[in-house]
Amino acid sequence: MKREPLIEMNNISKSFPGVLANHNISFRVYPGEIHALLGENGAGKSTLMSILAGLYRPDSGQIKVRGRQVQFRSPRYALESGIGMIYQHFRLVNNFTVAENIVLGAKRRGIINRQEGMEGKVQELSERFGLGVDPAARISNLSLGEQQRVEILKMLYRGCDVLIMDEPTTVLTPREVQDLFKVLRFMADEGRAVVLITHKLHEVMEIADYVTVLRKGEVAGSDRIENLHESDLTHMMVAREIEYGQVNRNTAPGPAVLEIKGLQVRGDLGYLAVKDATLDIRSGEIVSIAGVAGNGQRELVEALAGLRTPAKGSIRMKGRDITDYDIRKRLELGLNMVPEDRLGMGLVPNISVMDNSILRSYYRPEFSRGPFLNYSRIRKYARSLVENYNIYLSDINYPVNFLSGGNLQKLLLGRELDKRPQVIIASYPVRGLDVAAAEAVFQLLLRERDKGTAILLVLEDLDDIFRLSDRVAVMYDGEIRAVLDADTADLNTIGALMLGAAPTGA
Amino acid sequence: MELSALVPFLAAAIVAGTPILFAAVGEVMAERSGILNLGVEGMMLVGAVMGFMITIVTGNHWTGIIAAMAGGGLMALIHAFITVTLKGNQVVSGLALTIFGTGVSGFLGKSYQGMPTADPFTPCVVPLLSDIPVLGPILFKQDVLVYISIILALGFWFLLYRTSWGLTIRSAGENPAAADAVGISVSRVRYLCTIIGGIMAGLGGAYLSLAYVPSWQENLTAGRGWIAVALVIFALWNPLRAIAGAYLFGGVEALAFRLQTAGIQISSFFLSMLPYLLTILVLVLVTVRLRQEAGAPLALGVPYDREER
Numbered sequence: 001m002k003r004e005p006l007i008e009m010n011n012i013s014k015s016f017p018g019v020l021a022n023h024n025i026s027f028r029v030y031p032g033e034i035h036a037l038l039g040e041n042g043a044g045k046s047t048l049m050s051i052l053a054g055l056y057r058p059d060s061g062q063i064k065v066r067g068r069q070v071q072f073r074s075p076r077y078a079l080e081s082g083i084g085m086i087y088q089h090f091r092l093v094n095n096f097t098v099a100e101n102i103v104l105g106a107k108r109r110g111i112i113n114r115q116e117g118m119e120g121k122v123q124e125l126s127e128r129f130g131l132g133v134d135p136a137a138r139i140s141n142l143s144l145g146e147q148q149r150v151e152i153l154k155m156l157y158r159g160c161d162v163l164i165m166d167e168p169t170t171v172l173t174p175r176e177v178q179d180l181f182k183v184l185r186f187m188a189d190e191g192r193a194v195v196l197i198t199h200k201l202h203e204v205m206e207i208a209d210y211v212t213v214l215r216k217g218e219v220a221g222s223d224r225i226e227n228l229h230e231s232d233l234t235h236m237m238v239a240r241e242i243e244y245g246q247v248n249r250n251t252a253p254g255p256a257v258l259e260i261k262g263l264q265v266r267g268d269l270g271y272l273a274v275k276d277a278t279l280d281i282r283s284g285e286i287v288s289i290a291g292v293a294g295n296g297q298r299e300l301v302e303a304l305a306g307l308r309t310p311a312k313g314s315i316r317m318k319g320r321d322i323t324d325y326d327i328r329k330r331l332e333l334g335l336n337m338v339p340e341d342r343l344g345m346g347l348v349p350n351i352s353v354m355d356n357s358i359l360r361s362y363y364r365p366e367f368s369r370g371p372f373l374n375y376s377r378i379r380k381y382a383r384s385l386v387e388n389y390n391i392y393l394s395d396i397n398y399p400v401n402f403l404s405g406g407n408l409q410k411l412l413l414g415r416e417l418d419k420r421p422q423v424i425i426a427s428y429p430v431r432g433l434d435v436a437a438a439e440a441v442f443q444l445l446l447r448e449r450d451k452g453t454a455i456l457l458v459l460e461d462l463d464d465i466f467r468l469s470d471r472v473a474v475m476y477d478g479e480i481r482a483v484l485d486a487d488t489a490d491l492n493t494i495g496a497l498m499l500g501a502a503p504t505g506a
Numbered sequence: 507m508e509l510s511a512l513v514p515f516l517a518a519a520i521v522a523g524t525p526i527l528f529a530a531v532g533e534v535m536a537e538r539s540g541i542l543n544l545g546v547e548g549m550m551l552v553g554a555v556m557g558f559m560i561t562i563v564t565g566n567h568w569t570g571i572i573a574a575m576a577g578g579g580l581m582a583l584i585h586a587f588i589t590v591t592l593k594g595n596q597v598v599s600g601l602a603l604t605i606f607g608t609g610v611s612g613f614l615g616k617s618y619q620g621m622p623t624a625d626p627f628t629p630c631v632v633p634l635l636s637d638i639p640v641l642g643p644i645l646f647k648q649d650v651l652v653y654i655s656i657i658l659a660l661g662f663w664f665l666l667y668r669t670s671w672g673l674t675i676r677s678a679g680e681n682p683a684a685a686d687a688v689g690i691s692v693s694r695v696r697y698l699c700t701i702i703g704g705i706m707a708g709l710g711g712a713y714l715s716l717a718y719v720p721s722w723q724e725n726l727t728a729g730r731g732w733i734a735v736a737l738v739i740f741a742l743w744n745p746l747r748a749i750a751g752a753y754l755f756g757g758v759e760a761l762a763f764r765l766q767t768a769g770i771q772i773s774s775f776f777l778s779m780l781p782y783l784l785t786i787l788v789l790v791l792v793t794v795r796l797r798q799e800a801g802a803p804l805a806l807g808v809p810y811d812r813e814e815r
Contacts, residue, residue, distance in 0.1 A: 055812075076689030091687035093680045095804070096673075103670065104677050105688030111669045154688070 004067055006031045006193050007052065007083070007162055012061035014047055021047040022058070023217045029162065034184055034194045036208035038201075040237055040292065040460075043214040045197045049164045052195075053085035054078030065162075084155035085164040088171075090147050092139045098122065099135040102154045125156055129183055144269060145176035152183065161192040168196065169203060170294060171271060181207045199292045201230055201499040213237055230501075231492075238462060238495040249487055250449060250470050254283030257454040258304070258335070258423050263313035265296070265303040272311065273299035275478035281423065281454040286445065287483075288457045288465045291475035291498055297458045298340065300475070301427050304456070305337040306330050317423065331360060334422035338412055338429055340458070342405070346412045349401035353393060354382040356400050357415055389414035390440065406437025413444055424448060427458040442468055462491060476500050515760060516644045521718055522763075523756025524655050525550070525710040525727075529734035530741065530748045531659045532706025536582075538666060538743055539699035540679035540692075542807045544600025545585055546707045547731025548607020549578040553708025555611040558715040558722040559618055567625040567716050571651075571709065578708020579701050581607060586700040590693050593809035604731070612724045619723055627651055627717035649717050651709075656749065658706070663745040675699055679803030682810035692810045707731065729782065736785045740792050743803065751788075758784050 007029040014022040022044045029035050039045045050056045052063065054072030063070055065081045072078045075085070092101050099119045119135035126133045131149045139147060148168060155163055163184075169177045184194050184207065198204060204211055205225065212222040213236040220236040258281040267273030274296040281287050289297050302308040304315060306327040315323045317333055325333070339345040347356045358367050358378050367378055382396045389410045393403055400408060409429060416424060429445070430438035445468065449455055459465050465472055469486045474497040482503040484494070497503060529546050536543045543549075553574035561570030581603055588594040627649040636646035666672035677685040678695040685692050710730070715722050733755055741747035762777035 074689070075687055079689055087687075091681070091684040093677050093684050095680050096677070100673055101684070104673055105685065105690045108670070111671055113668055113670055113673065158688075 008064040036204040039214035044217040084160035094140040144171040253285035256280040259316040264311040285470040288469035296478040336416040336421040338426035340427035353396040357382040518760040519757035522759040523752035527752035528710030530737040532703035536703030545603030548604035549707035550711035551611035552577040553711030554715040555615040557712030574708040574712030578704040582704020623720040626720040
């Protein structure tokens with residue numbers, strides 16, 4: 001019997017300024033199926049599903065629901081066609097009760113809300129799907145797992161028969177993951193369909209019926225789970241050629257400068273984002289953190305820079321315990337950070353290049369006396385930065401948001417490197433840069449390494465990691481799973497570790 | 507004060523509190539949807555002058571009331587356009603509208619200064635109910651606008667807390683992204699609530715010029731719009747509490763007036779300062795004990811943009 005697909009996406013393409021996020025993707029979901037959408041960061045998974053949920057409009061291609069062609073102008077139209085998406089950040093009103101959140105915006109008769117009627121219906125639905133949510137509870141008092149169940153209920157209440165979940169297990173405990181999977185299986189058995197956006201291989205193997213793998217905005221493969229092995233999936237996700245020649249490694253690093261021991265750090269939502277990080281970074285070496293975004297890298301880096309207080313563990317720099325040092329004290333010791341978000345955190349967009357150049361050092365005697373700034377010195381300093389780091393700009397008095405991404409990054413790096421740091425921590429230093437600009441940033445970092453600085457990088461591209469690093473630390477689920485020598489490690493091993501495979505051997 | 511003196515005092519407190527009640531309940535609606543409207547003072551003034559002028563022209567105070575509502579509503583439409591459609595700064599837009607309303611009302615009402623109202627609102631005695639001892643004369647021998655203000659406050663409370671429309675409004679003020687995700691048009695909700703707020707402010711102004719004073723003079727509201735804005739916080743964004751708060755402020759105003767006419771040796775300037783002093787005091791007290799659960803709508807003052815992530 002040939003079944004009719006519930007969802008049919010044909011030749012979908014979508015580009016954002018400078019990025020082709022989806023290229024000619026075709027994607028089918030059948031009733032009763034749990035369909036995993038697998039891929040690295042930036043592979044286009046979320047974009048594709050946001051198109052299906054009506055949040056984005058595709059540049060080209062068509063979508064059919066139950067054989068009928070549709071065009072979603074907003075999430076509302078997708079919901080009306082029975083397609084609901086649960087985002088990583090839940091869309092719930094914290095001050096409302098569970099029942100209020102569930103009936104919010106739903107079509108029904110009459111406008112008067114009767115507490116009991118509202119809660120009774122929600123209770124009924126909750127019991128039928130074994131979700132166990134108290135309809136009278138306030139969202140702000142619920143755990144993240146419970147909130148997720150409220151989101152699921154919300155979609156069921158609206159009669160959704162296609163449920164899209166974006167990385168649903170990130171915020172859950174292992175027990176909650178099992179409960180979630182049970183609910184999803186129950187929904188599929190009822191003839192609904194579930195699309196699971198994920199990058200965790202073992203979850204795919206455990207729950208999915210069908211897998212589609214995306215790589216760089218295109219379908220890298222798609223098949224029933226029985227026909228696939230884990231290694232096939234890894235290969236589909238990361239397979240690529242290493243395109244550049246190797247950079248010379250530093251074979252004789254100096255003593256450890258930064259020592260991280262048993263560090264635990266809480267994320268924004270209160271759960272432990274970094275569960276166990278132990279890592280040494282030695283003078284004159286580059287250590288890269290490899291991992292799918294959201295596995296604790298950001299929280300780790302922020303804890304090292306002093307932006308986040310660790311829950312447990314210690315950070316030592318040159319033998320001194322700096323765990324409780326504030327940001328400026330760390331800076332004075334020579335620990336510098338290049339943040340992930342250049343214009344948001346690194347620089348102040350609307351003030352000039354000159355002013356930005358002294359943001360981290362304006363208080364030093366070379367630039368100020370008491371409350372007064374010495375602008376002739378600052379101007380001279382800004383000019384020297386521009387020259388030394390090859391920043392292309394027309395005028396140092398212009399606001400920095402006129403600069404291109406590459407020049408912004410060079411300014412930011414220049415500002416930090418110029419302080420003769422002992423340790424540099426840089427998050428995604430080449431994100432969004434073109435090849436030439438990225439190369440310039442890499443050269444700056446390598447030059448710095450050869451001067452004896454200890455460098456910790458967070459990078460997303462495995463090729464970059466291999467080219468640049470002396471050692472690679474793989475982070476998964478808040479833990480540093482393995483630290484490998486870049487020379488001896490191979491791409492597939494690291495890829496598998498990033499996706500949660502247990503480390504072998506040492 | 508013995509009972510015979512207390513009854514007229516409390517009745518006066520209700521009258522003095524009514525313009526503030528209208529404006530405050532309207533502001534509750536706007537703020538519940540996420541829009542802070544600091545233009546209330548200006549909208550009250552425009553309502554007051556429009557209501558007064560049109561009543562003189564037509565000789566009927568109901569046409570004046572409609573004009574006042576239209577004036578306040580129109581000003582609020584400007585505020586909604588700036589803050590919802592253009593996603594402008596709500597504080598700046600509100601302040602500008604207050605300054606604009608003060609100026610334009612003075613300009614329009616210049617030739618009407620000090621004139622008596624053609625058709626003022628007069629007390630309308632409710633049969634039976636007004637015979638209840640003590641409560642009757644306080645509550646049921648008032649003009650019809652007093653009754654309307656109480657009914658509106660109760661009605662808006664019911665709307666906010668017992669209907670799906672209210673849920674929709676509150677969701678727009680608490681978490682517009684959540685509202686958007688379930689297909690609610692955040693813009694439409696915010697436009698509507700802001701305009702309701704402006705209409706209510708216009709009504710409050712008209713109450714001053716057509717019932718309370720009843721006459722027009724420049725800057726007739728004398729800061730009552732600001733008291734209304736403060737009262738919203740005092741009332742924890744709940745129309746029912748706004749009733750109590752408005753009459754509390756009305757009571758202080760009535761008390762100051764009474765003390766003045768009783769010839770007590772306190773500067774009249776000091777006495778007229780009392781309601782504003784109370785405003786500051788109340789705000790300090792409320793802010794100290796304010797808790798997240800019952801506090802301000804979380805998205806109050808924040809423009810909503812779907813594309814922003």
